[in-house]
Amino acid sequence: MTNKELMSLLEGRRTYRRFDESRQISDEIVADMKRSAYLSSSAMNRQPLRYVYIRTPDVVNAIFDITSWGGYLLDGAGRPKIGERPTMFVAILSAKDLQSKYTAFDEGLAASNLTLTAWAHGVGSCILGSVKHEPLREMLDISDEYDISCVIGFGYPTHTSTVVDETDGDIKYRLDDNKNYIVPKRKIKDTVTEI
Numbered sequence: 001m002t003n004k005e006l007m008s009l010l011e012g013r014r015t016y017r018r019f020d021e022s023r024q025i026s027d028e029i030v031a032d033m034k035r036s037a038y039l040s041s042s043a044m045n046r047q048p049l050r051y052v053y054i055r056t057p058d059v060v061n062a063i064f065d066i067t068s069w070g071g072y073l074l075d076g077a078g079r080p081k082i083g084e085r086p087t088m089f090v091a092i093l094s095a096k097d098l099q100s101k102y103t104a105f106d107e108g109l110a111a112s113n114l115t116l117t118a119w120a121h122g123v124g125s126c127i128l129g130s131v132k133h134e135p136l137r138e139m140l141d142i143s144d145e146y147d148i149s150c151v152i153g154f155g156y157p158t159h160t161s162t163v164v165d166e167t168d169g170d171i172k173y174r175l176d177d178n179k180n181y182i183v184p185k186r187k188i189k190d191t192v193t194e195i
């Protein structure tokens with residue numbers, strides 16, 4: 001892969017909130033995702049994370065119902081409608097007896113590997129911190145030995161998402177006239193110091 005291709009992959013690996021629900025994610029893609037999480041760095045190499053892959057439609061729909069989408073958008077415009085929902089969720093858990101003060105770091109790195117690998121196959125994602133933990137625990141039969149980090153929704157996106165520099169400090173993502181996402185980022189010059 002060239003540098004240009006890597007930068008283009010990072011540019012496109014955005015948050016997606018509408019998917020083609022009729023397109024399933026293949027076993028081959030899921031196998032690459034599992035390997036990408038396996039390859040993640042982990043503080044002290046403790047590897048506290050466990051992953052639940054959910055592709056059974058009834059369970060996917062039940063999990064969808066306990067997630068919140070696109071909080072900055074009015075009138076639920078960020079929430080996928082029927083036909084636009086993800087076709088797979090991955091729940092990230094951490095084993096309490098293996099946790100360290102860096103477990104959130106491990107979770108972020110694993111989520112990054114999973115979502116980038118999916119995107120390399122054209123599969124978009126939305127990391128969902130906003131998921132109701134107790135119903136999820138019950139649905140997936142997660143024991144008290146594990147904490148829930150997040151779920152990530154995956155599917156083939158039906159919209160684009162473009163990063164722009166923020167103006168006047170406004171970092172709220174928005175939809176354009178075609179319902180594509182515009183995502184303001186703080187300017188590089190405002191977040192970087194060089195010495």
Ligand SMILES: Cc1cc2nc3c(=O)[nH]c(=O)nc-3n(C[C@H](O)[C@H](O)[C@H](O)COP(=O)(O)O)c2cc1C
Pocket residue numbers: 013014015016068069070071078126127128129130131161173183
């Ligand atoms: C830890 C984490 C939790 C998130 N939780 C949610 C969520 O519950 N619902 C949602 O719609 N988006 C969620 N997002 C997506 C962010 O809103 C999104 O990353 C942000 O708007 C920037 O867009 P980008 O990912 O395209 O750069 C989450 C992202 C991260 C990293």
